[in-house]
Amino acid sequence: MAVSLFDQFMSPTYMGIPLLTLALTLPWLLFPSPSARWLNNRLLTAQGWFINRFTQQILLPLNLRGHSWALILTSLMIFLITLNILGLLPYTFTPTTQLSLNLGLAVPLWLATVLIGVRNQPTAALGHLLPEGTPTPLIPILIIIEAISLLIRPLALGVRLTANLTAGHLLMQLTSTAAFVLTPIMPPAAILTAALLLMLTLLEIAVAMIQAYVFVLLLSLYLQESI
Template identity: 50%
Template structure:
């Protein structure tokens, strides 16, 4: 049992070397390359999920925006696999690290904004000042819209970090409670274990939903600027 509640979020070390890079790259080994000559149910399910995800993400995009489809597909797959692997026992979840999520959010957000200012300059600048704004409110609205634009990557990163971290903390607390009650009140520990099983089922959904939400918001930023 960990004495520190947040010990499970520490980056694993071996011989003084952080293993975060190897852990982050590990989910890519779970992806089976598509081979038309040899196919099974798992690869068919994988291809069906890819087509369904791309259809949902690229539904409202223009031809220029659809060039990002491969990148968005890789992003949602990467986040979903990291979230799911983090639910296994004694595993480290990279998406609980705010630094990693900011490292994903800022380049993607910056790319969509730069793309918008390059190809849709007038439309991008128009977002800073809505039509029909009274003259005395113009400076204040420009400042507010600028701040709202700059905090978008932070909102992306914090949303993903907070949701994944909260679920892990809750499972950790309930697990410690079940172990304590097991030696005191057996019937109460059974109820706690049932709650943990239900919570794990919920966390499986949260892991996939948060990956989809993160990618969908990036896709919406792209749609606004492409």
């Protein structure tokens, strides 16, 4: 039973071709691009309003140097939200439940923020490893602790996104299985379970958007420390 539950998180293949590539490409095809040949519709207007509001929110704590990351952070936010929400549809695959993909996104971006800090302000970047006023006997221990906390940041980014989506998907599958099993046996209990499944679905949609926002927000905070 446990194996069948976790089968949904395996990377599917069709005729030996991994479908992960298709799942990563599909979100970009769903967003309409504005054209000079036709007027903006409601979808384009809402899309532009959301992107502008999100960009303002993300760039608020950043100085002018960090504004050059606006395109990367906004694109990553929209990409993660679309992947997470599309994974809630039946017979679909959620790439962000794969730790390898999340780490593949987190590690290069985190490393870029670290390298930017070392290049622009090396003294301040190294100063984060040792708080001011530290007693001399504690200096080696604190340097090791701060270095570990710095190196664990990309792992925390990837594991947070993977764990939240995996837990939500598992809970939804367990609840839906219980609803199907209880339908011929106890119809009232099946109705209550189906109502619970509906609420879990709404909660998982919110979690999908919130986790994508948290992923990008933490990256912006790491960037703020380096510029």
